[in-house]
Amino acid sequence: MNKTIIAIAIVGVVLVGGYFLFRGSYQSTPVPQISNQQPTTQPSDLEPSVSEQPSQQPPTSQTPEVKENLVTYSNSGYSPSTLTIKKGETVTFKNQSSNSMWTASAKHPTHVVYSGTSLSEHCPDPDNTAFDTCTSIEPGDSWSFKFDISGTWKYHNHLNPADTGTIVVE
Ligand SMILES: [Cu+2]
Numbered sequence: 001m002n003k004t005i006i007a008i009a010i011v012g013v014v015l016v017g018g019y020f021l022f023r024g025s026y027q028s029t030p031v032p033q034i035s036n037q038q039p040t041t042q043p044s045d046l047e048p049s050v051s052e053q054p055s056q057q058p059p060t061s062q063t064p065e066v067k068e069n070l071v072t073y074s075n076s077g078y079s080p081s082t083l084t085i086k087k088g089e090t091v092t093f094k095n096q097s098s099n100s101m102w103t104a105s106a107k108h109p110t111h112v113v114y115s116g117t118s119l120s121e122h123c124p125d126p127d128n129t130a131f132d133t134c135t136s137i138e139p140g141d142s143w144s145f146k147f148d149i150s151g152t153w154k155y156h157n158h159l160n161p162a163d164t165g166t167i168v169v170e
Contacts, residue, residue, distance in 0.1 A: 070094060071165060073101045073157065078165035087150050087169050093133075094142040102158035103143060105131035109161075114153050131155065 069091040072079050075098060085091060095101040105114035112118045114131035123134035128145060131153060137143045147153070147169045157163040 068092075071167075072096050073103070073163070075099070077163040078155075078157075081164075082166040082168065084168040084170060085147060088146065088148060089169075090144050090146040091167055092142050092144040093137070095137045095139050098139055100136040100138055100159050101133075101143070102136050103133050103145075103155055104158045106154040106156065106164075108156050108158065111158070114149065114151075119158075133158075 069083060069085050069089055071083055071091055071093045073093060073095050078093075083091065093101065093103045104111040104119070107113055110118040111122075111130070111132045115122050115129065117130060119132060119134070122130035122132060125132060125134045129148075131145055131147075133143050136159065147167060150169045153167045153169065155165055155167065
């Protein structure tokens with residue numbers, strides 16, 4: 001037997017076999033199936049998304065419609081000299097002078113008229129209920145006081161008692 005012929009035959013068998021193997025595997029590849037699936041309808045497409053809540057409530061204003069009751073203190077004194085407010089409103093005394101300001105209820109030097117107590121009794125006043133700053137407010141700073149008692153309340157700068165003014169609380 002010629003070994004060369006045998007070798008060629010073996011190679012031929014391998015090649016032919018391999019060809020059919022390859023072809024067979026290629027043909028056995030699944031044919032893509034035609035999809036008959038209907039697109040599923042998402043409920044979220046038909047209804048408004050539940051997650052869309054109305055926007056959150058706007059932050060409630062802490063100071064609704066607060067009237068600015070401002071008294072400025074300059075080197076010529078308090079302005080306006082008389083200010084009328086409602087009971088429970090707050091007045092801000094702003095020091096725009098070049099000197100210290102110590103706004104306090106009449107009558108100098110005791111400051112007893114508004115609170116019924118004297119300066120030595122109600123100062124210091126951490127609750128800020130006596131109409132008395134009880135300290136010096138420097139130029140550029142301000143001091144606020146809430147009037148809870150109706151009446152006509154005269155006041156002055158304790159450090160310069162000639163400068164006076166009046167708050168009318170209705
Ligand atoms: Cu005084």
